[in-house]
Amino acid sequence: MAAERSWVPGAEGSGFGIENLPYGVVRPRGGGPPRVAVRISEFALDLAALGLRPGVFDQGSLNAFLRLGRSVWSETRARLREIVSIDSEPVGRALLPLSEVKTLLPIEIGDYVDFYSSLEHATTVGRMFRPEDPLPPAWRHLPIAYHGRSGTVCVSGTPIRRPCGQRAPGTADGTPSFGPEPWLDFELELGFVTGSGSSVGSGADAAAEDVIFGFVLVNDWSARQIQAWEYQPLGPFLSKSFATSISPWIVPLEALAPMRVPGVTRDPEPLPYLRVDRPWALDVELSVGLIPDRTEVETVVTKVNARGLYWNAAQQLAHATMNGASVRAGDLFASGTISGFEPGTQGCLLERSAAVTLDDGSERRFLEDGDAVVMRGVAGAVSFGEVLGRVLPAEC
Amino acid sequence: MAAERSWVPGAEGSGFGIENLPYGVVRPRGGGPPRVAVRISEFALDLAALGLRPGVFDQGSLNAFLRLGRSVWSETRARLREIVSIDSEPVGRALLPLSEVKTLLPIEIGDYVDFYSSLEHATTVGRMFRPEDPLPPAWRHLPIAYHGRSGTVCVSGTPIRRPCGQRAPGTADGTPSFGPEPWLDFELELGFVTGSGSSVGSGADAAAEDVIFGFVLVNDWSARQIQAWEYQPLGPFLSKSFATSISPWIVPLEALAPMRVPGVTRDPEPLPYLRVDRPWALDVELSVGLIPDRTEVETVVTKVNARGLYWNAAQQLAHATMNGASVRAGDLFASGTISGFEPGTQGCLLERSAAVTLDDGSERRFLEDGDAVVMRGVAGAVSFGEVLGRVLPAEC
Numbered sequence: 001m002a003a004e005r006s007w008v009p010g011a012e013g014s015g016f017g018i019e020n021l022p023y024g025v026v027r028p029r030g031g032g033p034p035r036v037a038v039r040i041s042e043f044a045l046d047l048a049a050l051g052l053r054p055g056v057f058d059q060g061s062l063n064a065f066l067r068l069g070r071s072v073w074s075e076t077r078a079r080l081r082e083i084v085s086i087d088s089e090p091v092g093r094a095l096l097p098l099s100e101v102k103t104l105l106p107i108e109i110g111d112y113v114d115f116y117s118s119l120e121h122a123t124t125v126g127r128m129f130r131p132e133d134p135l136p137p138a139w140r141h142l143p144i145a146y147h148g149r150s151g152t153v154c155v156s157g158t159p160i161r162r163p164c165g166q167r168a169p170g171t172a173d174g175t176p177s178f179g180p181e182p183w184l185d186f187e188l189e190l191g192f193v194t195g196s197g198s199s200v201g202s203g204a205d206a207a208a209e210d211v212i213f214g215f216v217l218v219n220d221w222s223a224r225q226i227q228a229w230e231y232q233p234l235g236p237f238l239s240k241s242f243a244t245s246i247s248p249w250i251v252p253l254e255a256l257a258p259m260r261v262p263g264v265t266r267d268p269e270p271l272p273y274l275r276v277d278r279p280w281a282l283d284v285e286l287s288v289g290l291i292p293d294r295t296e297v298e299t300v301v302t303k304v305n306a307r308g309l310y311w312n313a314a315q316q317l318a319h320a321t322m323n324g325a326s327v328r329a330g331d332l333f334a335s336g337t338i339s340g341f342e343p344g345t346q347g348c349l350l351e352r353s354a355a356v357t358l359d360d361g362s363e364r365r366f367l368e369d370g371d372a373v374v375m376r377g378v379a380g381a382v383s384f385g386e387v388l389g390r391v392l393p394a395e396c
Numbered sequence: 397m398a399a400e401r402s403w404v405p406g407a408e409g410s411g412f413g414i415e416n417l418p419y420g421v422v423r424p425r426g427g428g429p430p431r432v433a434v435r436i437s438e439f440a441l442d443l444a445a446l447g448l449r450p451g452v453f454d455q456g457s458l459n460a461f462l463r464l465g466r467s468v469w470s471e472t473r474a475r476l477r478e479i480v481s482i483d484s485e486p487v488g489r490a491l492l493p494l495s496e497v498k499t500l501l502p503i504e505i506g507d508y509v510d511f512y513s514s515l516e517h518a519t520t521v522g523r524m525f526r527p528e529d530p531l532p533p534a535w536r537h538l539p540i541a542y543h544g545r546s547g548t549v550c551v552s553g554t555p556i557r558r559p560c561g562q563r564a565p566g567t568a569d570g571t572p573s574f575g576p577e578p579w580l581d582f583e584l585e586l587g588f589v590t591g592s593g594s595s596v597g598s599g600a601d602a603a604a605e606d607v608i609f610g611f612v613l614v615n616d617w618s619a620r621q622i623q624a625w626e627y628q629p630l631g632p633f634l635s636k637s638f639a640t641s642i643s644p645w646i647v648p649l650e651a652l653a654p655m656r657v658p659g660v661t662r663d664p665e666p667l668p669y670l671r672v673d674r675p676w677a678l679d680v681e682l683s684v685g686l687i688p689d690r691t692e693v694e695t696v697v698t699k700v701n702a703r704g705l706y707w708n709a710a711q712q713l714a715h716a717t718m719n720g721a722s723v724r725a726g727d728l729f730a731s732g733t734i735s736g737f738e739p740g741t742q743g744c745l746l747e748r749s750a751a752v753t754l755d756d757g758s759e760r761r762f763l764e765d766g767d768a769v770v771m772r773g774v775a776g777a778v779s780f781g782e783v784l785g786r787v788l789p790a791e792c
Contacts, residue, residue, distance in 0.1 A: 136629055141562060145630065146542065150506065176667065178667050232534070236630065238715070322634070323560060327547070395720075
């Protein structure tokens with residue numbers, strides 16, 4: 001086993017040390033094709049430059065690598081840990097300062113599925129519409145989900161245009177309103193990216209260990225008035241399809257091993273295909289910050305731990321495939337909004353009972369033009385980095 | 397302009413004459429790579445063998461061609477009409493008998509969107525759940541839709557495994573049922589495939605002429621008991637994601653010009669972004685046949701014309717992109733179930749008030765294992781061919 005220290009400057013204690021080594025795709029700002037890299041400290045280690053696996057890392061996405069499966073992922077990770085270990089000769093030529101590269105969307109996403117796996121989120125939102133009976137009848141029996149738009153998933157840093165759309169009629173003649181969405185919201189989520197592998201017949205635990213490559217932060221931008229008007233009976237469509245942001249560095253499942261914990265007890269006990277024996281809850285501290293463009297001062301508005309999710313990734317994957325549906329390398333499965341009940345733990349603005357006061361004294365019921373939303377995640381020595389997006393004014 | 401007759405044997409009157417020339421992807425049964433072809437009569441005209449556009453037609457999907465846009469599509473169609481015209485020298489070497497090729501899924505699908513655009517379908521299904529108020533409030537103001545699973549769209553001929561899943565609790569203790577879906581259904585739809593092109597700012601008519609490449613038949617297989625249990629509040633998921641079948645030959649928009657008709661009058665008048673001046677309803681006669689495996693005798697159970705759809709393709713595209721969402725070459729947009737109110741015009745079994753009697757004397761409330769469902773479409777001299785799928789027994 002490689003030493004737990006690296007020759008890369010600043011690696012230790014950065015959240016991007018030898019314990020993490022998350023995968024992404026970068027393009028040198030000076031020019032040249034994109035390539036696969038792992039982040040370490042404030043550098044992107046260029047895997048194409050290292051000469052590892054020709055045809056796999058000299059690519060504009062991780063999909064070729066994702067298709068190779070668990071044993072190659074493990075081998076590669078072990079090799080990379082050796083390469084960056086304090087016991088090895090430094091390979092400076094493959095180390096690109098992050099300031100000199102642009103991080104790209106790391107995967108070509110096949111299908112994007114979004115779950116609804118936080119009991120607190122589903123309960124709070126449900127109470128707004130059905131006070132007596134907030135949870136849908138199936139909620140405690142299966143991880144509810146829907147398909148989102150994969151073509152509009154974008155990488156952190158991409159500006160987010162406020163969408164235009166129809167809203168419920170405000171006038172007596174019943175004509176719907178039309179214009180910029182006034183209730184633009186974020187949703188704090190964790191997502192997992194799949195590789196190849198079989199998810200049938202082997203049970204939820206084994207299938208998930210086989211298929212799940214790693215995790216990212218997800219901001220599932222949401223237009224609440226469009227959503228309220230359009231969502232019956234087939235679910236959200238335009239209220240979500242304009243943009244979904246993900247963090248650029250995919251944290252491998254193996255890096256999260258020390259942060260996997262048993263999680264909540266489900267009551268009632270789910271059906272056998274949803275039972276798991278291994279710990280799948282992730283002890284990840286998540287936060288959301290708002291940064292108005294006038295001040296550029298960040299106010300942290302949400303802090304919540306992902307371990308409180310009712311349904312975990314193994315259950316989500318087992319459910320999504322138990323009808324025989326296939327999973328492709330590069331599919332993205334997001335958790336749904338991660339929330340607690342305590343004030344300041346809500347993963348979206350909709351759930352809050354009152355406006356948030358920012359450090360510059362201004363208040364937010366929903367997002368304003370120019371606001372940047374930054375989500376962060378830390379699991380012990382492993383950082384997820386951040387997913388950031390700034391709201392641009394609507395064009396309509 | 398090329399003559400309206402072809403040197404290809406049997407082309408005239410076949411539905412696949414010089415007026416049609418739909419695009420697909422075939423692989424010779426004798427071996428060799430896949431290539432793009434157009435169907436004419438009982439042949440696949442191999443566009444790679446013709447030497448047209450190297451790098452575009454010697455491909456396993458139409459996506460490279462779709463990315464080239466309307467002017468190249470039009471040019472290519474004009475050239476192909478010349479090549480197969482009675483006035484041209486026959487090119488027998490590029491003409492592969494359909495019996496000697498396998499038709500493949502013709503596109504790599506980016507996102508798959510499914511609408512709900514038949515007033516008759518939405519009303520009949522809505523009455524089952526909300527007799528007093530069958531249509532959702534937004535239904536007449538916007539074409540309701542959701543995203544389906546693109547990774548499980550398959551080509552005609554692919555067997556369809558009956559899915560397993562959770563259904564509403566049937567026992568006093570509230571535990572959901574689990575097992576093979578008993579109410580397996582088909583949904584008769586038309587879908588359009590997009591190329592590159594701008595859909596923003598130019599209006600619904602111009603955007604649709606620019607972006608819509610062509611149309612296919614779609615069978616949106618549906619598991620009704622899974623759907624009833626899972627669909628609140630985020631819409632259908634596992635009840636649809638196991639499989640969606642499409643016909644192998646994409647009929648170009650240009651081939652449908654003579655069959656474009658004004659369609660129904662919408663009341664109330666929709667918002668400006670949904671208004672169209674050009675005729676977008678398609679005068680296509682659709683049918684559904686059931687073929688039990690014991691007898692192999694087909695009973696036509698549904699006949700309906702697509703021109704009755706409330707929302708048309710141009711409106712669907714305008715709506716799906718009006719929030720700024722992008723469209724990629726190879727996206728699939730399906731109409732939703734196409735139904736009438738008259739007996740025998742329902743596009744799915746769920747809408748029927750009674751079992752269907754087949755020609756072999758057996759009855760169907762829903763599909764049985766071994767049943768094949770075959771959907772066909774004809775628009776004047778232009779055939780859509782068929783989309784066929786046979787139900788295999790569940791594995792659970």
